[in-house]
Amino acid sequence: xxxxxxxxxxxxxxxxxxxxxxxxxxxxxxxxxxxxxxxxxxxxxxxxxxxxxxxxxxxxxxxxxxxxxxxxxxxxxxxxxxxxxxxxxxxxxxxxxxxxxxxxxxxxxxxxxxxxxxxxxxxxxxxxxxxxx
Numbered sequence: 001x002x003x004x005x006x007x008x009x010x011x012x013x014x015x016x017x018x019x020x021x022x023x024x025x026x027x028x029x030x031x032x033x034x035x036x037x038x039x040x041x042x043x044x045x046x047x048x049x050x051x052x053x054x055x056x057x058x059x060x061x062x063x064x065x066x067x068x069x070x071x072x073x074x075x076x077x078x079x080x081x082x083x084x085x086x087x088x089x090x091x092x093x094x095x096x097x098x099x100x101x102x103x104x105x106x107x108x109x110x111x112x113x114x115x116x117x118x119x120x121x122x123x124x125x126x127x128x129x130x131x132x133x
Contacts, residue, residue: 008094012101018108018116020044020100026119030112039107047100054093061086 013019020043023030027037065082068074108116 009097009101012098013120014122016105016113016117016122017101018104018113018120020047020104022120023104023108023116026116029119030108030115032112036107040104043100043103043107047096050096051093054089054096058086058089058093061089 009017009019013022020040023032023040024037024044027040032040061082065074065079065086068078068082105113
């Protein structure tokens with residue numbers, strides 16, 4: 001509901017695609033210009049607005065599914081449609097988060113991306129938390 005990532009953008013984060021929230025947290029260390037800060041704030045605000053809207057839709061769809069089960073009105077068809085709708089919304093939520101990381105590549109310099117990775121502990125040669133490199 002608050003638009004935070006919950007790890008949805010981990011593949012981007014671990015592969016040189018910084019996230020806007022962490023870029024803003026590290027703005028001074030990264031030496032963001034005023035223009036870069038504004039662009040990052042805009043990317044984050046747009047992503048959060050989209051994520052919050054999708055979060056509400058997901059919760060509403062989950063409540064509808066719960067209500068259908070409570071009313072004993074779930075058929076295979078209702079179940080399939082409900083779960084597919086929820087899965088689609090979850091996919092859109094992940095796209096919103098990953099898209100913000102993708103957009104950050106257009107804002108930062110290669111040096112800033114390298115510094116971001118170093119500051120976040122993702123330097124080259126380090127193993128990712130997922131166990132991959």
